[in-house]
Amino acid sequence: MPADTKRGTGTTAERPAGRFTPVGAVLLVAVLTVSGIAASIYWGARLAESSRSAWLDRGRLEAVELSAAIDGALLQVEAQLHALAILFYSSNRVEIGELAEAEAKLPSDGLSVTLTGLAYATLVAGAERYTYEQRTGTLLSPPGRPDHLAPGSFSHFPITLASRRNSLFHRGADLAANPALRSMALSAVRLHNAVVMSRAFMIDGEWLIGFAIAAPNGNEDGLLLGVLGLDSLFERTIRWKPDGLSMRLLQYPSSWEEQSGPEVARGTAEPPADALVSLDHRFTHGEARWNVQWSVLPDFRGGLDLMPAWLLGVGGSVLSLILGLTLGLLIYQNALIRRRVDERTIELRKALHAAEDGNRAKTNFLAVIGHELRTPLNAVIGFSDLLERIQTTSQSQNYVRFVQTGGRHLLRLVNALLEVAQAENGGLTLEEEAVNLGDLIRGAVHSASPPMEETTAEITIHIPDDLPMVRGDAERLELIIVNLVLNAVRAAGDRGRVDVDAQVRAGDGGVRLTFRDTGPGMTESQVTASLRLFEQVEGPLNRRHEGLGIGLPLCRHLLHLHGGSLTIHTHPGRGTVVAVDLPGDRTLTQPAAQIRLRAP
Numbered sequence: 001m002p003a004d005t006k007r008g009t010g011t012t013a014e015r016p017a018g019r020f021t022p023v024g025a026v027l028l029v030a031v032l033t034v035s036g037i038a039a040s041i042y043w044g045a046r047l048a049e050s051s052r053s054a055w056l057d058r059g060r061l062e063a064v065e066l067s068a069a070i071d072g073a074l075l076q077v078e079a080q081l082h083a084l085a086i087l088f089y090s091s092n093r094v095e096i097g098e099l100a101e102a103e104a105k106l107p108s109d110g111l112s113v114t115l116t117g118l119a120y121a122t123l124v125a126g127a128e129r130y131t132y133e134q135r136t137g138t139l140l141s142p143p144g145r146p147d148h149l150a151p152g153s154f155s156h157f158p159i160t161l162a163s164r165r166n167s168l169f170h171r172g173a174d175l176a177a178n179p180a181l182r183s184m185a186l187s188a189v190r191l192h193n194a195v196v197m198s199r200a201f202m203i204d205g206e207w208l209i210g211f212a213i214a215a216p217n218g219n220e221d222g223l224l225l226g227v228l229g230l231d232s233l234f235e236r237t238i239r240w241k242p243d244g245l246s247m248r249l250l251q252y253p254s255s256w257e258e259q260s261g262p263e264v265a266r267g268t269a270e271p272p273a274d275a276l277v278s279l280d281h282r283f284t285h286g287e288a289r290w291n292v293q294w295s296v297l298p299d300f301r302g303g304l305d306l307m308p309a310w311l312l313g314v315g316g317s318v319l320s321l322i323l324g325l326t327l328g329l330l331i332y333q334n335a336l337i338r339r340r341v342d343e344r345t346i347e348l349r350k351a352l353h354a355a356e357d358g359n360r361a362k363t364n365f366l367a368v369i370g371h372e373l374r375t376p377l378n379a380v381i382g383f384s385d386l387l388e389r390i391q392t393t394s395q396s397q398n399y400v401r402f403v404q405t406g407g408r409h410l411l412r413l414v415n416a417l418l419e420v421a422q423a424e425n426g427g428l429t430l431e432e433e434a435v436n437l438g439d440l441i442r443g444a445v446h447s448a449s450p451p452m453e454e455t456t457a458e459i460t461i462h463i464p465d466d467l468p469m470v471r472g473d474a475e476r477l478e479l480i481i482v483n484l485v486l487n488a489v490r491a492a493g494d495r496g497r498v499d500v501d502a503q504v505r506a507g508d509g510g511v512r513l514t515f516r517d518t519g520p521g522m523t524e525s526q527v528t529a530s531l532r533l534f535e536q537v538e539g540p541l542n543r544r545h546e547g548l549g550i551g552l553p554l555c556r557h558l559l560h561l562h563g564g565s566l567t568i569h570t571h572p573g574r575g576t577v578v579a580v581d582l583p584g585d586r587t588l589t590q591p592a593a594q595i596r597l598r599a600p
Helices: 001-011 022-034 036-087 096-105 126-136 179-191 232-239 307-312 320-390 394-425 437-448 474-492 524-530 553-562
Strands: 118-123 159-162 200-204 206-217 222-231 245-252 262-268 277-285 289-294 434-435 458-462 469-472 497-504 511-517 565-569 578-581
Touching: 036 159, 036 206, 036 232, 036 245, 036 277, 036 289, 096 159, 118 206, 159 222, 159 307, 179 200, 179 206, 200 277, 200 578, 206 232, 206 434, 222 232, 289 434, 394 511, 394 578, 434 474, 437 458, 437 474, 437 511, 469 474, 474 497, 474 511, 474 578, 524 565, 553 565, 553 578
Parallel strands: 458 497
Antiparallel strands: 118 159, 118 222, 200 206, 206 222, 245 262, 245 289, 277 289, 434 469, 497 511, 511 578, 565 578
């Protein structure tokens, strides 16, 4: 009997929750029939809510259609500029008359969205600005402000042709002096044949949008430009906007700017207080990241019509039975949903356990494969060293050096993977000794620029003669320096510069190593990503160089074991500075030969 009772209890527990018996369903229908008046009030309220939902859905649909019209108008303008670029590709050199004639052929029927001005800007490097000004007899000035001097920049984009004389694109106007036009110009140069739209900017109280596409003019490289008024865009695309539908435009920073909050380019600073529902439409054109926010107001399309809800309330007694059936269906559906939620919870719990097992398997795999690869790699490197000594021709020596370089690079990756595996297992310990940081830096620079690698980045080392030795793990410190030097060289790229400095801090006597490059720099989000394990930084150098995404996270972990820290100072367009600080208690004041160290 106890066993039968237990089985019966288990069967009851496994019965789907919320399932009605026939008697229960009859009772429910009977109660709802008797409660006809209450049912009529209930369904009248439901119909009122349904009418309100349909009314709001219509507002959402019209907002989507108007947003699509704005998006299509911008694509139309981009197509106009792309077609005009053919003039520059098909002509030896375009003069002002041809540009004016091309502008005159743009649509002017009052319905199409059309560019209001065309111009051509030449690409001038920052170092060649003075030569350009002397040659053309024109000083570079900000757009719309010809009486001011444009600030210095890595690249300049002065206007050389303008189809009509206007206050924005005057001769010598430098696009780099306007942040929105500068980011547009940089993206247009980088994307070549694509039309790039700028974020909206204000000149003399008017919001404008710029468009640019890279195009040659004779033997000059530059950009074909156009400008469009923001008011003109919206007056032609949303002229059929119904009453009771409010719009505001928010724009976000471009890819070349620091991350910050949105800026209101059109409409009110805050959504209307009486807005019933809001709809956001986000889209990106070039450097413009827009969010068109629509708000449905109470007077949309004459307001909400509740007459059908009142008519339905009169026949509530007839709908009482339908209400009972509907309620039963809802309860049954709710039971199905809860059962699915329980099943999904069990699946997620299993997935979590599987992920934890996979993480442990990954760590064990890294440790095993690293040890298995080390032995053949050491053999490859060792025998390649022997082969280099017996080669008689420079070509064969170069081949052997190429094998050495690849083998050492692969060995560094394997060692890094082993370090990561040991760090995740908590088994990473230091083997401390007296370390000459100057020798480690010189060796790292030599590893970063082997003879077989074509690297034009200039590397400068500043190491004082009185730089003291430090107490630490020489192999791990060398791994830190090699990784940071390689990162700096890769970021600097061709014709870049890398400065490696070492100095003693005046405060606590610790040692600071600084790795400075002239690369493109990083944003705050990119810095955060670079310090996460196995993650690559997204940006202009994305996947340009090989890497596992373990360099900076591993360096920071090894420095923490030494009691030190790693700090990154960077800004888009201004390079990156990585500072490595070792604490003062690791600085050795005695010669290395007189020091005996024991592991802590």
